[in-house]
Amino acid sequence: MSVLTLECISQEFGGLRALDSVYLSIEEKEIFGIIGPNGAGKTTLFNIITGIYVPTEGSLIFNGQRLNNVPAYEIAQMGIARTFQNIRLFNKLSVLDNVRTGSYGVSHSGFMAGMLGLPSSRREEKKILSNALQLLELVDLADKRYEYADNLSYGEQRRLEIARALALEPKLLLLDEPAAGMNSTEKEELMRLIRIIREQRQLSIILVEHDMNVVMNICERIAVLDYGRKIAQGTPEEIKNDDAVIQSYLGAGA
Amino acid sequence: MDAIISQYIDAYYFRILILIGINIILALGLNLTTGVTGQLSMGHAGFMSLGAYTSAILTVHFAVPFFAALLAGALVAALFGFLLGLPTLRLEGDYLAMVTIGFAEIVRVFFLNFEPGGKAVGFSGIPQVTTFTLVWILVIIVIYLNYKLLNSRTGRAMYAIRENEIAAEASGVNTTQLKVLAFTLGAFLGGLGGGLFAHYMFFIEPGNFGFMKSIELLNMVVLGGMGSIPGTILGSIILTIAPEMLRIVQDYRLLFYGALLVILMIFRPNGLLGDVRFYDIKKRFSRKEVKSCQS
Amino acid sequence: MFFEQLINGLTLGSTYALIALGYTMVYGIVQLINFAHGEIYMFGAFAGLFLVAAFGVNIFWALLGAMAFCMLLGVVVERIAYRPLRGKSSRLSALISAIGVSIFLSTLMALLRGTNTTRYPQVMSDKTFHLGSVEVSSMQVIILLVSALLMVGLQLMIQKTRIGKAMRACSQDIDASALMGINVNRVISFTFAIGSALAAAGGVMVGIYYNAVWPYMGTMAGLKAFSAAVLGGIGSVPGAMVGGLTLGVMEIMGVAYLSSSYKDAIAFAILILVLIVRPQGLMGQKISKKV
Known part of the structure; x- marks a missing residue:
């Protein structure tokens, strides 16, 4: 049973297409990672889910209810909570x-x-x-x-x-770069915390994060965004070995 | 009651105490809008004037009992606050400041031309029924209700709007609704203070409620500490007494007000008590647990 | 009759436009309603008066002198009351500081000159021109011409010069501009200087036109000019011009055809209506909030 479904979401700012036909489906109690280079549209996606932006195209469905045009505070009341990249x-x-x-x-x-x-x-x-x-x-x-x-x-x-x-x-928790600026001990603690939260609270988590170690360690599934498009999705293992991902994002070092 | 008290207090100080009480009620109203919720209102005197004229017209022309007239004045002010706030509070803060100035000016011009209110000549013959006891009973009730409100879920959400509107929305706060609520409650207290003022001064004119009056009230909130109840009370006391004590330099009062605002914003933007919390004070003096933490 | 009122309205409106430009430029760059702007205008009017009365200069020297003086005053105000707050305080604090400056300046002038109205000495002979059946006074011609000249000059400066380009960059994104090597503080000072000079020009001309200056003339004019800036779309330079002219014409027409006792309420009623119906103003762009 999916908690949140994004169907063909696109977002344009002026002429710029920040998100281009993105499909996503978040399952119950899963930790879902979204990665991608800067400007790939990760935070924009969060802003759409939480009602700060109304998507140019596409629809969002949360527990069977459409989220398009629902004001941000009502989306929060429905059970979607978030943190912010810039605290x-x-x-x-x-x-x-x-x-x-x-x-x-x-x-x-x-x-x-x-x-x-x-x-x-x-x-x-x-x-x-x-x-x-x-x-x-x-x-x-x-x-x-x-x-x-x-x-x-x-x-x-x-x-x-x-x-x-x-x-x-919340039934769905959006974490926007929670590990940014943390040292490695703090990151360990954070990963432990995220797992505890999921177990205790029985909720789904979407995690936008740059730290590959964190993402690969705690996410069950990962989607990769590049220039507003989803270029790959799968388990951490699959993502690590995906050619398109390696080329556009992970690079030689990964 | 007043008769007993006035035996012990000099008439001059008695008058100042009543004015302090009225100003506390007015300033606590403005504090809700500007200090707590962070929406700059610069037309609080407009609400005061609505309350003053409404209640005075009711008592003078329609022989309505004072309490009913006082309440009616506050309700009329609150209604205008609601009607004005509903469309404008969706706007960014700075625009609200201008709208409130404009609103207060329109109210002033209206009463300058309003026959039952004596037009520009002023409105005289208002029964002087505002007493010391009444004012201070109301002050205590208003402080108590303010305190309860600010320590409730609604009050916390109002502070949250001031601190970070987007994060407040993300916590499920309908920010427009609460801004309108704060504005309406503020207007209500403005109207209440206006009614008390009219029935104490027994003569009012539109000039009593001009832009400078709004600024004076704003100063009380800013000086004491935005969002802080003790701060607002302190600000009201200081700025009611100071001009009385400084009669000799009355001419320079406004010069002082202006400079005060600039200096405060540069050196102490949170006012005298704005970031002093009772928790910190208690912590300094004891190691015991304390429960409340609201400033 | 109608055309005469229209000329009256345009005359008044172009002075509003001159003041509104300062509001809109400053707001465009630092998002501050420079509340003291009306007082700068008032100081401009008094500076012109002083020059005429003390040195007997003609209207153009009075204009230039007042503009130079107010440039300095605007920069000093920004330096003392706004710059210390920039970056580390909320916009609310900056706005309150601006209100403080406004009160300080108007009271200062009231203490220096008394609160009464001072009349302007005869600066020039008052001729009346006839355009068909319409009468236009020489002062009206001067106001319209000087305003038009200043506004065209401003537009050229913003579009063609280096500092104009920097101003436009800062109004787009002040942080990015700083990173690109623009001296943001200098641009802001410059913006205050230009805005203040335009207001001073408005002040001198209004003083001569109505033959009266007084310490509190800036409050109402400032509020109305701000309404004009909002009407046109705050942050937009052409918007301030259009907004000023529109407001001036509406006000004069309102007085001529409705009632003069509500004169001062007209501008504010318009302001409130515009903000409710079209908050971005006539020519402003809708800005979505940044997250």
Whole structure:
């Protein structure tokens, strides 16, 4: 059963074709990698899936529902969470509040209930808090929960973004270059974390990443984008031995 | 109640205390829009004037009870806030600033030509029924509700919009809806403050609610710390007292306001208390766990 | 009657256009509503007045002198109040700083000269030309001619010169421009200088035309000119010209055929309507948000 299906997605900016007839199908509980050189259209693809761009052509189907023209916040509420390549945290909020805000799309108390402190809102707040604390435990930031987000180190900020995304209780998690700027120990930790998340939360993950080691290690399937077109798809083994991929991307060194 | 208090306080300070209270209510309204949600509103005086004129016309011309008139004034202001915010809050922040200035100007010109409001001459004979007790009871209620709101899911999402709109959307926040909500609530408090002001001053004119009044209110939010309730209260207190204390240099007041804004933005863009959190203070004094972390 | 009002509208509109150009150029490059721009215009008007009153110069020297003075003032304002904030503060902070400068400058002038209106001395003999049944005053001719000249000059400078090319590059992408070796700070200073000079020209001519200058003249004119810039499409130089002329004509027509008591509300009603219906303005391009 596929969670997300992209059918013939194309995206044009002015005359530039950033994505050209891309088909993708993400299965339940799989870790799916997307690789490709800079400007291949990887982040554009994420922006289309999360509703920031409306694709010029093609359709997106998530759990049987069409995502075209659905606003970004509704897509988030439907269960697609993401992190950003250039980290986008709520800098002047505490680490804890970043994660608590992440659960906005799956909580429901209105502003009146919150303002008047009605029991329904208090109960929900309690749940939000305990979920957030659990997630901070998971990404190992629990003892920094009262720090401002922008006081964290780079690697910590990347982990916080993951925790915030998980607060949305997503069925599909999009990670945009989560290993960027991490050293090799941090990368090991990250891979372990991604596997734990998938097991614990039973969700599908799409991973855009430049680090071949990370991608090859944790992804079950990989798609390769080049100039907006998908040039290959398969298991890590298949991708490593694909001629087109080697030529256009992996190069001689790989 | 007022009679008892005024026995102990000099009439002059009594007046300042009432004005401080009214300004706190006004500034907390603006703080929701600009400080918390990050949408620059420079026409808060327009909402104040809607509240002031609506409530005054109701009490003077229609003999409506004061409380009902006060509420009606706040609701009219909120309605205009909603109607103005709905189409414009989709726009980028800077445009909103201009729209709010334009809106406040239109309101001012409207009341300059509005017969029941006394036109340019001003509106006199408003019953002076705003009391010290009433103002400060309302101040406490408004502070409490503000505090509860900002520590709720809705409040956090409002801060999130200020911090990073795209990330807020990705967390499921309908940013337009919450911006309109913040703007409407801000307008409501603007109208409430306006009603209190009218029934304390017993004479109002469109000039009371000009661009400079909007700037003065904005200054209170910016000086104290954008998004911070204690900061906004502090800003309101300082900027209500300062011109009174500095009567001698009244002429230079605006010069000071202008310079203050520039200097604050360069050296302390978050205001006096904007990035001081009670958590940090508590941490400094004790090693115990603290629960809340909202600034 | 209609054509006379049209000339009046175009005269007023071309002064709006001169001010609007400064807003739009600065916004195009640093995405800042330079709130103090209206005050620069006001200082221009006073500088011209000073030159005429103190040295008895003719209108053209007054114009040039005021433009030179405001160039300097614009650059100084940018240097003190905006540059320290650039890059490290939010746009909200920069905008608030600009509001601060605006208040500071208008109050400063009020303290120096008092809040009353000062009349301009007689600068030139007032002739009236007849074009068929339409009457046009010599000052109107001068305003229209000088504005047209300045706007054509600006267009040439932006399109043909090296610094113009740098300005266009910066308005496309300021970071990339810096990487390409453009001295971004210099381009920004230059933009402020040019915008301020145009505003000063507007100030002097409006001062002579209406025979009045006062310290708060910049606030309303600035707000209206900004409305004109938005109407035309902020960031677009031709847009500011078209927006200014359109707004001037609409305002004069509104006063002539509707009511004069709502004169100041017309510009703002237009601003709000434009932003609701067509936020990119008449000639602006729709920009999608960057992620």
